[in-house]
Amino acid sequence: MLGRRRMYLDVSTWEQKLQELIQQEKPWAKWTLKLDENIQPGGMARGWRQYMQRAFGRFCCSSCHRSWASAQVKILCHMSTQHRIYNGQVLLRIFAQRCQKCSWSQFENPEFSSDSTMRILNNLAQCILHSYYGHNFRKMPVAPVVGLNGPHDRSNCEACTLGICVRGSQVPIKKPTESPPSGPNPRFLIFYGNEIPGDPPLEFTSDDIIRIFCFALFFIVWIVICAKQNKSNW
Ligand SMILES: [Zn+2]
Ligand SMILES: [Zn+2]
Structure with a gap:
């Protein structure tokens, strides 16, 4: 069951940190952040943009209490500025994983260390500064991980079951179906795997x-x- 997962991160703290990171560069900008488990990769409304990154997180099985770590936790963000460029909103979805030992168990949400949280929010802020305010994109890599062994457990990864968990650099998840003949369609501007977004460089x-x-x-x-x-x- 996906719908009954416990609340796993303090979204108001995340929002506040994101706000601070953006305001360091753009003091007048005001961005809100909300968790939304219903957003779909490539399924943005018109005028929204998408950013996908992966992060390091830890999971705990609610059936057997086994815990595991993954550097392949997928995080999907949909972003929009609506009417004014300085007022924006982000919808954020974090993809869950399931215990390898208990295949009947539910998908579990990850927990993030403060370092991992900082990397996620920094990359998101960089993406916003890049795609809405023309800044350079300075990505932070996934935290160096010690003691992670074995390949990604694809059969127990929620993002893999949706076919979006491809390891590697920018992968377009969905091709534009109704894009105009000229210019990129912001609905399908898809950023993937912590890579630099696909906008043309401004410098x-x-x-x-x-x-x-x-x-x-x-x-x-x-x-x-x-x-x-x-x-x-x-
Ligand atoms: Zn288990
Ligand atoms: Zn996966």
Whole structure:
């Protein structure tokens, strides 16, 4: 059963931390955070954006009290600014896992250490700052994990059962079904696995700089040649 899971994180503390992280860069921005177990990967309403990351969390089986850790805890966020760019909201869903030993048991929610919580919220804040305010995306990796052995237990992972738990970098979960011919459709802007979101970079890359430099050089040479020809024509 997914519907009767206990409350597992203090969402008002998370919201407050997220707020602080965003306001360090954008003092006027106000973002709310709510848990929502009904949001679906790729199922955003128009104007919403999605961010998916994975984190390190610990689980405890409510049947046998066995505990386990996973660095593959999937976290899905849907974000929207509604009417004003400085007022935004985030809906957050954390995917559960089930005990390997008790296959009949319910999916359990993870608990996060303060370090893991900080990484999750920092990545979310970075994503918001990047996709709504044009900042660089500085991701924090999943916490280095000691003592984790064995592959990801796919048959007991809620995200795997929904087909969204692919290990690796950006994976589009759902293709745009009604996207306009030009420009990205924000409904399907999907970020995955702590990677840099798929927006085009706002700064010049080194390739751009080389291109601009070559163009400028060509232009100068052309002007010099024209000037010399004008002189010789005199
Ligand atoms: Zn168990
Ligand atoms: Zn999985």
